[in-house]
Every structure is written in structure tokens, then in C-alpha cells.
Amino acid sequence: MSRKQELRAEETKQSILAAATQLFGERGYDTVTMREIAKQAGCSHTTIYIYFHDKEALLHLLSMPPLDQLKQQLTDILHTAQQSAEQKWKAICKEMVRFCFMNKTMYPIFFNVRAVRVDEQEPELPINKLRNELFALLTRALQQCLQIDSNDERLLAFSRICYYTMHGIIGTYTHSEESAEQLLERLSTTFDTAFETLLLGFRQKLHQGDNHHENHTTV
Amino acid sequence: MSRKQELRAEETKQSILAAATQLFGERGYDTVTMREIAKQAGCSHTTIYIYFHDKEALLHLLSMPPLDQLKQQLTDILHTAQQSAEQKWKAICKEMVRFCFMNKTMYPIFFNVRAVRVDEQEPELPINKLRNELFALLTRALQQCLQIDSNDERLLAFSRICYYTMHGIIGTYTHSEESAEQLLERLSTTFDTAFETLLLGFRQKLHQGDNHHENHTTV
Amino acid sequence: MSRKQELRAEETKQSILAAATQLFGERGYDTVTMREIAKQAGCSHTTIYIYFHDKEALLHLLSMPPLDQLKQQLTDILHTAQQSAEQKWKAICKEMVRFCFMNKTMYPIFFNVRAVRVDEQEPELPINKLRNELFALLTRALQQCLQIDSNDERLLAFSRICYYTMHGIIGTYTHSEESAEQLLERLSTTFDTAFETLLLGFRQKLHQGDNHHENHTTV
Amino acid sequence: MSRKQELRAEETKQSILAAATQLFGERGYDTVTMREIAKQAGCSHTTIYIYFHDKEALLHLLSMPPLDQLKQQLTDILHTAQQSAEQKWKAICKEMVRFCFMNKTMYPIFFNVRAVRVDEQEPELPINKLRNELFALLTRALQQCLQIDSNDERLLAFSRICYYTMHGIIGTYTHSEESAEQLLERLSTTFDTAFETLLLGFRQKLHQGDNHHENHTTV
DNA sequence: GATGAATGAGCGTTCATTCAT
DNA sequence: AATGAATGAACGCTCATTCAT
Numbered sequence: 001m002s003r004k005q006e007l008r009a010e011e012t013k014q015s016i017l018a019a020a021t022q023l024f025g026e027r028g029y030d031t032v033t034m035r036e037i038a039k040q041a042g043c044s045h046t047t048i049y050i051y052f053h054d055k056e057a058l059l060h061l062l063s064m065p066p067l068d069q070l071k072q073q074l075t076d077i078l079h080t081a082q083q084s085a086e087q088k089w090k091a092i093c094k095e096m097v098r099f100c101f102m103n104k105t106m107y108p109i110f111f112n113v114r115a116v117r118v119d120e121q122e123p124e125l126p127i128n129k130l131r132n133e134l135f136a137l138l139t140r141a142l143q144q145c146l147q148i149d150s151n152d153e154r155l156l157a158f159s160r161i162c163y164y165t166m167h168g169i170i171g172t173y174t175h176s177e178e179s180a181e182q183l184l185e186r187l188s189t190t191f192d193t194a195f196e197t198l199l200l201g202f203r204q205k206l207h208q209g210d211n212h213h214e215n216h217t218t219v
Numbered sequence: 220m221s222r223k224q225e226l227r228a229e230e231t232k233q234s235i236l237a238a239a240t241q242l243f244g245e246r247g248y249d250t251v252t253m254r255e256i257a258k259q260a261g262c263s264h265t266t267i268y269i270y271f272h273d274k275e276a277l278l279h280l281l282s283m284p285p286l287d288q289l290k291q292q293l294t295d296i297l298h299t300a301q302q303s304a305e306q307k308w309k310a311i312c313k314e315m316v317r318f319c320f321m322n323k324t325m326y327p328i329f330f331n332v333r334a335v336r337v338d339e340q341e342p343e344l345p346i347n348k349l350r351n352e353l354f355a356l357l358t359r360a361l362q363q364c365l366q367i368d369s370n371d372e373r374l375l376a377f378s379r380i381c382y383y384t385m386h387g388i389i390g391t392y393t394h395s396e397e398s399a400e401q402l403l404e405r406l407s408t409t410f411d412t413a414f415e416t417l418l419l420g421f422r423q424k425l426h427q428g429d430n431h432h433e434n435h436t437t438v
Numbered sequence: 439m440s441r442k443q444e445l446r447a448e449e450t451k452q453s454i455l456a457a458a459t460q461l462f463g464e465r466g467y468d469t470v471t472m473r474e475i476a477k478q479a480g481c482s483h484t485t486i487y488i489y490f491h492d493k494e495a496l497l498h499l500l501s502m503p504p505l506d507q508l509k510q511q512l513t514d515i516l517h518t519a520q521q522s523a524e525q526k527w528k529a530i531c532k533e534m535v536r537f538c539f540m541n542k543t544m545y546p547i548f549f550n551v552r553a554v555r556v557d558e559q560e561p562e563l564p565i566n567k568l569r570n571e572l573f574a575l576l577t578r579a580l581q582q583c584l585q586i587d588s589n590d591e592r593l594l595a596f597s598r599i600c601y602y603t604m605h606g607i608i609g610t611y612t613h614s615e616e617s618a619e620q621l622l623e624r625l626s627t628t629f630d631t632a633f634e635t636l637l638l639g640f641r642q643k644l645h646q647g648d649n650h651h652e653n654h655t656t657v
Numbered sequence: 658m659s660r661k662q663e664l665r666a667e668e669t670k671q672s673i674l675a676a677a678t679q680l681f682g683e684r685g686y687d688t689v690t691m692r693e694i695a696k697q698a699g700c701s702h703t704t705i706y707i708y709f710h711d712k713e714a715l716l717h718l719l720s721m722p723p724l725d726q727l728k729q730q731l732t733d734i735l736h737t738a739q740q741s742a743e744q745k746w747k748a749i750c751k752e753m754v755r756f757c758f759m760n761k762t763m764y765p766i767f768f769n770v771r772a773v774r775v776d777e778q779e780p781e782l783p784i785n786k787l788r789n790e791l792f793a794l795l796t797r798a799l800q801q802c803l804q805i806d807s808n809d810e811r812l813l814a815f816s817r818i819c820y821y822t823m824h825g826i827i828g829t830y831t832h833s834e835e836s837a838e839q840l841l842e843r844l845s846t847t848f849d850t851a852f853e854t855l856l857l858g859f860r861q862k863l864h865q866g867d868n869h870h871e872n873h874t875t876v
Numbered sequence: 877g878a879t880g881a882a883t884g885a886g887c888g889t890t891c892a893t894t895c896a897t
Numbered sequence: 898a899a900t901g902a903a904t905g906a907a908c909g910c911t912c913a914t915t916c917a918t
Contacts, residue, residue: 004918008880033907035908043883046882054909054910111391161416164387164413165384166387190380193377193380200419204419205412205415228898252891264893273893482879484878487914595846596850602829603822605829609828631814632817634858635858636858665901666901666902690886701904712889881916882917883913884913887911888910889907889908890906891906893905897899
């Protein structure tokens with residue numbers, strides 16, 4: 001009696017999640033309507049409200065599990081003994097790109113593009129906590145890699161620059177029709193180059209700063 | 220009679236364009252309504268449809284002049300005798316950011332984020348031509364700056380990386396409530412750092428490549 | 439087996455009635471949803487439809503017991519030996535107000551304000567019978583209090599006037615957010631005054647009528 | 658050109674107002690939908706939004722002109738030299754009843770039955786100002802009629818009681834299918850009796866109070 | 877007997893667009 | 898050329914109700 005129904009319910013819920021994931025991923029959060037999701041999921045639009053409180057909740061629930069998983073992965077990378085700090089940072093950057101390509105809905109959540117307020121307004125929201133933790137991870141990896149003090153203001157600037165580049169990479173291809181695999185295949189060396197470039201640049205910047213200092217002090 | 224009318228018509232059309240430019244620029248494409256544009260232009264919202272087929276057509280037409288102007292500016296920068304190639308490239312990058320901050324509509328157009336399909340579908344579209352020319356300019360500036368062959372495949376990768384970073388910068392702040400001026404005031408040194416970092420990185424990359432080559436040939 | 443089931447069924451039905459009584463009483467008919475009732479009753483919302491044809495039928499059925507109880511109370515008051523007719527009438531009026539405050543659903547039922555059609559359309563409806571009996575009680579109490587003939591047309595007018603005032607009192611506060619207790623605490627002396635005023639007025643009216651008569655006959 | 662259109666627009670607006678007046682009057686504010694109003698008015702539901710900002714605005718606009726008129730009438734009554742204070746007060750009460758019968762939408766506005774927040778929340782709202790002025794007029798008339806101090810707390814209680822009775826009278830018949838004329842024809846003597854009764858009662862109450870005082874002071 | 881799943885009708889509102897003049 | 902009037906489709910969401918088990 002209940003077994004079959006439970007199964008059916010889970011199926012419906014999953015089909016809604018699948019539909020929403022796909023549509024949000026393809027066309028972004030706010031251009032997709034509940035009715036479209038329902039149609040794609042093969043149910044009535046009211047059915048969605050049985051499983052999810054509202055459109056935004058759907059998006060959030062959609063995102064939590066993969067984000068949790070991502071956090072675990074990034075933490076694992078950071079704590080691996082076998083790799084250098086540089087390798088770790090690059091691995092983390094690449095993993096974030098890969099992850100966002102695989103979960104195209106993540107773009108508006110990570111980079112809170114309009115209409116999805118995942119930001120300061122409710123930092124208590126689990127998803128915001130997670131988001132912040134992820135970016136903190138990224139900053140820490142960069143700090144260890146550059147071996148600068150975590151209060152050094154240059155770390156903030158460098159973090160931002162990483163963020164911009166990642167945002168750009170992901171934003172550029174989020175609405176692409178190519179699959180994650182195709183994109184990674186075609187462009188991963190470019191992405192590698194991007195992160196390496198940044199790192200090289202950051203290091204030189206730091207040296208410049210030192211030299212400047214030296215120059216200043218010597219003169 | 221017809222003379223006067225023509226003039227009047229042109230005036231109306233221009234006032235619509237001006238209004239749309241301003242509003243789209245300030246608040247982006249889809250939060251602005253036709254009625255708001257009409258109000259600002261001092262005409263009825265139906266009048267807009269006399270001159271422009273629909274909202275999207277209006278956007279495209281309206282985007283041309285500022286893009287033309289931008290193109291002119293960038294071209295001017297590129298052809299100035301007084302500056303080094305590096306200075307030119309940085310100036311171009313900064314100008315593009317500034318321009319996109321001032322014209323918030325440009326974000327979806329430049330980086331063709333969904334909803335406004337300005338892309339492959341109709342590469343003949345004047346606006347797409349212009350867009351491509353602009354990015355070509357960027358690439359050329361970078362090429363001259365790095366002094367590598369325009370067919371060097373590394374140039375394509377580096378161009379893309381610049382594009383990502385610019386996309387990220389602009390995308391991060393396009394939906395911000397801060398004005399263009401505030402943003403530039405607050406963050407322009409970070410943006411400078413970003414572009415300098417990229418350049419430093421690119422150069423080192425090129426050297427690495429050379430060394431690799433050397434190593435390869437020696438061994 | 440059937441015995442147990444019957445019992446269980448009756449239990450469920452009663453818990454639904456109890457829940458609906460409370461919720462309707464607290465918040466009125468149309469702000470309460472079937473799901474809320476079900477939740478409070480500890481059953482599924484579909485279960486309600488097993489016992490009651492629809493929301494309105496539930497309301498009607500649910501209104502019977504308290505109305506029956508009210509009728510009993512008012513009858514008791516009317517038949518008490520210890521009180522004067524005036525005390526009885528006032529007690530009845532106050533009890534009706536108190537009752538309607540405690541059972542906010544009663545307002546639309548007693549005074550058949552739209553949405554719940556309990557009126558002439560089906561005078562056979564048990565609830566309408568009861569309603570009419572209650573108002574008949576009120577009239578009888580007033581008659582005994584004023585000691586006029588039950589066919590005296592002035593009794594009808596006076597009854598109506600009482601009805602208006604009670605309707606006004608209850609209607610004024612039914613949608614208030616104050617609890618029944620708070621309202622009674624704050625306003626019961628005003629209500630007392632209202633009923634006393636009416637009674638004083640009625641009596642004087644009767645005297646006036648007599649005097650008129652006297653005058654008429656004397657002159 | 659514009660003449661005909663203006664006329665047509667005014668017609669539409671009036672038909673919307675007429676439809677809304679009738680429907681609100683018949684079935685109350687919140688059970689009536691915009692689409693129903695539109696249907697009755699013979700236009701699309703979106704057309705309503707051309708002329709009225711939203712549903713509540715429609716109700717308010719519907720009410721202002723008649724309320725203004727009523728205020729004028731009541732003021733006139735109060736300032737007539739030829740009548741006694743008692744005549745004036747009774748005339749005012751009767752006029753309010755008559756007015757509400759003629760404008761059945763007024764019921765929820767005057768007596769702010771659920772969902773129409775015409776109350777404390779925004780006392781600045783023109784309609785609320787007007788409403789308060791009207792009730793102030795009523796109180797003043799009563800005060801002059803009873804010749805008691807305007808700060809006498811009994812005046813407040815008496816005013817409330819009048820309010821209840823008027824609320825009751827109007828509430829009882831607002832949803833009636835009888836026309837205003839029919840109702841007044843059939844019941845105006847009852848209403849007269851009601852107000853006379855109240856007045857007689859109030860006066861006696863005041864005397865009682867005096868006697869009490871006397872008793873208190875003498876003893 | 878009882879339930880969770882699912883639905884359709886409907887809500888107020890917005891907006892780009894078309895029609896008649 | 899230009900406009901005000903008018904519309905239909907759509908939005909997110911709620912609710913009483915029915916269906917299959």
C-alpha cells in the first residue's frame with residue numbers, strides 16, 4: 001500500500017528536481033516558470049508546492065546536496081598531505097569550475113546574479129553559510145599557496161581577482177549548449193592556464209611589493 | 220509640412236532612444252518596462268512600436284551607438300602614439316569595464332547571458348559584428364603588448380582569460396545597487412591589480428614556454 | 439471488528455468537529471483551511487470529506503451542538519425562578535454576546551452575513567430552525583420583561599431593535615484581534631449600559647404610548 | 658477624435674464603478690474578484706487596472722464621492738437653525754442609515770468589516786479622515802442633544818451604543834435583496850423607534866446618574 | 877476507514893503588445 | 898504621426914476537492 005505510493009511520490013519529487021535543475025541550468029532562475037517546470041516534470045504546477053515551499057526553496061533544496069558534496073571534496077583536497085599548496089589551490093579552482101559546469105544551477109547561487117538573494121540579507125540561511133564557507137576555503141588555499149599573512153590586504157584583492165576569473169569562466173559557459181564534458185574537454189587547458197597565470201602574476205606582484213619596499217627603504 | 224513632420228518624428232525617435240539608453244543603462248534590460256521608457260521619453264508607450272518592432276529590437280538598435288562610440292574610443296587608444304603597448308592594453312581593459320558599468324545593458328549584450336540572444340544564431344546581426352570587432356581589438360592590443368604572433372595559439376588562450384576576468388568583474392557588479400562611479404571609486408585599484416596580474420602572468424607563461432622549448436631542445 | 443472500527447470512526451469524526459469548532463471559533467469561517475482543521479484534528483484533510491460533504495456542511499453540523507447548548511442555557515435562564523424578568527432578559531442578551539464572542543463562527547450564522555447562506559432559502563435546515571428558536575426565546579424574554587402582549591406589534595419592533603444592537607456589538611468585534619476575554623473585560627460595562635438603555639427606552643416608549651392613549655381618550 | 662474616446666473611456670470607467678458597486682454591495686469586498694467585476698462591466702480584467710490602481714483603490718474611489726456628499730448633508734443638518742438638537746441627532750442617524758442603504762458598499766467601509774483596513778493603520782488615508790469626521794459629527798450631535806460635557810465619559814459609551822445599533826441595522830439589511838426604498842418604506846418607523854428608544858434610555862441613564870450622585874452626596 | 881498524491885480553478889497583478897481613431 | 902483604450906498571456910501561489918490505493 002504505502003510502499004508503492006512512497007515510490008511514486010519520490011519519483012515525482014525527483015522528476016520535479018530533475019526538471020528544475022535542467023531548466024534553471026539552461027535558462028536561469030527567473031526566466032523559468034513553475035508551470036514550465038511542472039510540464040517538464042509531467043505534473044501539475046500545484047504538485048510542486050506539495051514538495052517544495054516555493055520557487056526559491058526549490059532552488060535552494062536543489063543546491064544543498066551538491067554543495068555539501070563540493071565542500072567535502074574541497075576540504076579533502078585542502079587536507080591531502082601529498083600535494084603542494086600550489087597544487088591544492090589549483091585543484092580547488094578547477095574543481096569549482098568543474099562542479100559549476102556539472103551543476104549549471106549553481107551559477108546564480110554562487111555568484112548571486114539578480115533575483116536570487118543568497119546574500120547578506122539572510123546570512124543565517126544554510127545555503128549562505130555553505131557558500132561563505134566555500135569561498136573561505138578558496139581564500140585559505142590561496143593564502144597557503146602564496147604564504148602571506150591572512151590579514152594581508154593583498155590577500156583580499158587576490159581573492160577577489162580569483163573570484164572574478166572563476167565567475168567569468170563559469171558565466172561564459174553556463175548558458176552554453178555544450179555539455180560539461182565537452183566544455184571541459186575543449187577548454188580545461190585554457191582554464192589551467194588561467195589559474196596558473198593568476199598565480200604567477202600574484203607572486204610577481206608580491207615580489208614587486210617587496211622590491212618597492214626595498215627600494216623605498218634603501219633610497 | 221512633410222519636412223516638419225520628419226523632423227518631429229526624428230526627435231521622438233531620438234527621445235525614445237535616449238530614454239531607453241538611460242533606463243536600460245541604469246537598471247538593465249528586463250526590469251525596465253516599455254511604459255517607463257515612454258514616460259521618460261515624453262510620449263505614449265504605443266509610439267515606441269512605431270519606431271521599433273519590439274522591446275528587443277529597441278535594445279539592439281539602442282546598443283549600436285554607444286558600442287560604436289566605444290569602438291572608436293578603443294581604436295583611438297590603440298592608435299595613440301604616446302603610450303606603450305602595455306599602457307594601451309590596460310587602458311582598453313579598464314575602459315571596457317568602465318563602459319559596462321556605465322551601460323548596464325551592455326553586460327547581457329557583451330557576454331550574452333540568456334534572455335537576449337545576440338549570439339551565433341545570427342552572427343550577421345550588426346550588433347554581433349560590432350561585438351566581435353571589439354573583442355578583436357582587445358586581442359590585438361594584447362598581442363602587441365605581449366609581442367607574440369597573432370597566430371600563436373597562446374594568444375587565443377590569453378585573450379579568453381582576459382575575457383573571463385572582465386566578464387567576472389562586470390558580472391559581479393552589474394546587478395549591484397552602487398552607481399558606476401561608486402564602484403569605480405571603490406574598486407578600480409583592485410581592477411588595475413587584476414589586469415596587471417594577468418599581464419605579469421602571461422609574460423611569465425611565455426618565458427616558461429621558451430624555457431621549456433630550450434629544455435626540450437637541449438635534452 | 440466492526441465495533442472497534444465504528445468507535446474509531448466516531449473518534450475521528452469528533453476530533454474533526456472539535457478542531458473545526460475551535461478554529462472556526464477563533465478565526466472565523468473563511469480564513470481557516472481544511473488542511474488546518476485536519477492538522478489540528480490529527481488526520482488527513484481528505485478524511486474530513488468522508489464525514490462531511492464539504493466545508494460548509496462541516497460548518498453547519500459543527501454549529502449545531504453549541505447552538506443547542508446555547509439554547510439550553512437561555513432556556514434555563516428564562517425558567518429560573520430566582521430572577522426577575524428584567525434580570526433574565528439582560529442575562530440572555532449578555533449571554534448571546536458572550537457566546538458569539540467565544541464562537542466567532544456564530545456571527546455569520548446568527549446574522550447571516552453573506553457567504554454562508556443559512557437563510558430563507560432553506561428554512562427547513564435544522565440550523566435555521568434553531569436560529570429562529572433562539573430569537574424567539576429572546577423575544578419571549580423581552581415580552582415578559584416588558585409585560586406586554588405577545589401580539590403587540592411594538593414587541594416585534596422592540597425585538598428587532600435588540601437584534602440590531604446585538605448584531606452591531608458582535609459585528610463590531612468579531613473581526614477584532616482581541617480575545618473574547620479581553621473584549622468582555624474591556625467592554626462589558628458598555629454592553630450592560632446598552633441593554634439597560636434599550637430597556638429604559640422601551641419602557642418609556644410604552645408609557646408614552648399609554649399617555650398618548652390617555653390623552654387621546656381624555657381629550 | 659479625442660471627444661469620442663474620452664466618452665468611451667468615461668463609459669468604461671463608469672461601468673467598472675457600477676459593476677464594482679453592485680457586486681461589492683451584494684457580496685462584500687473580498688468574495689468579489691476583479692475578473693467578476695470586469696465581466697459585469699463588460700471589459701477585460703486588466704482594463705480595471707487602467708483606471709484604478711488596485712482592488713482596494715477601486716473600493717476607496719468608489720466610496721469617496723458619496724462619503725463627501727454625506728458629510729455635507731450631515732453638516733447641513735447639524736447647522737440648520739430651525740431644528741432642535743434632538744431633531745438634528747435623529748435626522749443624522751436616519752440619514753446615515755438611508756445613505757448606507759443607498760450605497761451598500763459603504764457597510765464594510767464604515768464598519769470596517771474584515772479585509773478592508775480602513776482603520777488605525779493609516780489614519781492619514783483620506784477615506785479614514787472622512788470616516789472619522791463622520792463619526793465625530795455623530796458624537797457631536799449626540800452631545801448637543803444630551804447636553805452633556807464633551808469629555809463626559811458617558812458620551813463615549815453612548816456614542817458606542819449608537820454605533821452598535823446603526824451597525825446592526827445596516828449590517829442586517831446590507832445583504833438583503835430588497836431595494837433601499839423598499840427597506841426604508843417597510844422599516845423606517847422601526848428605525849425611528851430604535852433611535853428614539855436610545856435617546857430616551859440615554860436621558861434616563863443620565864438622570865439615574867444624577868440621582869445616584871444626589872444619593873451619594875446626601876448620604 | 878483512511879491516506880497521500882495530485883489537480884484545476886482561481887486569486888490579484890504585471891506587461892508587452894495591438895486596435896481604433 | 899501619434900495616442901489612449903484595451904487585451905491576453907502569464908506570473909507565483911492557494912485552496913477545496915478528487916483519485917488511487
